[in-house]
Amino acid sequence: MANFKYSQVADWLKNEIYSGNYPGGVKIPGEEELCVKFSVSRQTARQAIKVLENQGLLYKVQGSGTYVTRKIQGPPLRSEGKERRCIGVIVNSTGDYLFPFLIQGIHDALHQRGYGMQLFLSSQQILLEEQFLHNVLDGGVQGVIMEPVKSALPVINDGLYEKLTSQLPVVFTQPLHTPYPASAVTVDDRWGGELLVKHLLDKGHRNIGAICKMDEQTGMRRYEGYMRALLNLKLMVNNERVIWYTSETENEIFAGEQGDRLWEKIKDCTAVVCHTDRVAFYLIRFLADRGIRVPEDMAVTGFDDTEYAGMGKQITTIIHPKEMFGRKAAEIVLKMIEEPGYREDYCFSAVLKPGKST
Template structure:
């Protein structure tokens, strides 16, 4: 159970971390804190005293207690012998994430960095807790896969505090648009376009698309899917666009696909999936309904994960760079740390974002109907 002293201390610390208290700003008085938390003056003084001792606050006789400027402290930490990197990802142990993490870890370990890995489970509140830890501890740089990147992020103040402290961070797979950070991503709009175009060029004109739209990757893939239909002049049934989010990813897309294939007038011959993980579940559903792939329905995945080749039907899928992305993220954050430590700053290629061009690997989950004539 959290003590009253710890509660007050953590609350003040959180306000420093999220930028509520800025350097040299006077914090609330002892009386105000006593009233806010319903604690004694002794408890408030203990909490403040500890934060003064550890460098989060400082006192000025006769004036009050102020938020310390930790910018110089963080700069000194970077040029010291401590070498620690935080990797924050939405998920750790499944799908393509282990490959990305291994790629980054391998490169960082070569340079003598210790790596701490955190998972948000695509939950903004969990992301906030992790960012507080990172801002409270000794890290030289941060690699982040943003949480629910399609939405305005409630934790922007924490990223701005990273910037204020001069702590380098980059984003992978997606990024928060309002921050315009250095990022390493796949051109997901083009990926979604290629998925749909592949089926269209094989003669499919009634295609369902499943997209996870609380992540920017999904909204961009959907945009590409729509663009492909427009380019080839193929009408798109709005009912064939299936959107879902993290909370209902295990139920909604399959439920919606089942509704479509179970209707009396179902005519879909192609399905585009947000990723291979979903496509495998769709394959299982189609098999249970005695619908063959690619005999009755062609299906295209995304990420070219290990699932693409272990499934009964080998998946046509968009290639994700995975380990290569991890290594590129590591190279970038290492270089940004070096640039920060070098007062004679020079332009570096690592100060720019990387966008991978998507490519399709064709296997046997797709087949042609009547080819569509391609027009430029």
């Protein structure tokens, strides 16, 4: 059974590499993510990675992770001379904990219909996004699934967005202020924020702070839900209890002077709503270092129902559909290809998952 398990993980990774989901130079999911995805031990995940290292497909970078070898000789094509059908997928980060699940959902739906996938990593960089938009416009893909760079901010590549959506079927994975002839798949983040505040009120909390992400629409909508709930429920609204961060500053919010400032803002709160499970997880550790017990002294909520929600203390969170989300985006872009002019905006409902952090 152990051999079967590590072979299963190795085969999945190999397929992801050869299908282009993890192109040369891209970091693969870490051992911890593989353990969660396949319900295996760290030893099994490590063994699977070692197999592909020995085959020359992967290499390790000390202190960083495991990456795909830049020049991969792929397996023979099954249908020589047949036109390759491919969907371009532009994402901001492979390090985001939702990434493996979203990509798996996209891959499964496309693979069932005979489509491949070309992955572009924009790293929240406007210039990289511009380059990738030119790449997909130059041909080779029949449609695009796209996570916009810094979706809460003005669209800098608006001319390319307009050109892209006029020439190809496009599905955005975050809502945008500016309308384009495209589809979108989202989660009801605003309602998720409201659900968390209502849950905390039911637990007796009235002084509720928040840690919010300001450069993505998901952050703005979760903040909107948090604020609307405070107002509707006649709870105290205090801007000093809201801590903002960006994609670039996420790793700094609990460190040094930033951590001291955060503590000054939330120390009088009895509960804090966090933008993600990961932020909630590190907040709980931050509070523990100060002798603050969760949930006895302060309740903490997350968002997305990822592995962080189950590490240590089970975190109260909002469920993100992950693979279903990716699959839906792929299904919509394929329908747009088959039915020119078709558009669909699909929003997954927010569902509360209570945990032991509240």
